[in-house]
Amino acid sequence: MTEQVLTVRCKLSPTDSQAEEMEDTLKAFADACNWINQNTPAKGLTLNNIFNFSLF
Secondary structure, three states: OOOOOOOOOOOOOOOHHHHHHHHHHHHHHHHHHHHHHHOOOOOOOOHHHHHHHHOO
16 A cells, blocks of 8 residues: 655744744754753664653
């Protein structure tokens, strides 16, 4: 069975306040990714493990 992937591309025009909130959100996401990268073993890591790890 072939999996279909759809992609949406759009241009955002946020207000200054919205842009600042998006930047804060993106930084928090990047910080979380870096924390996970630094605190999990390099081998045997799966998306399911990351999801379960993030629940604690």
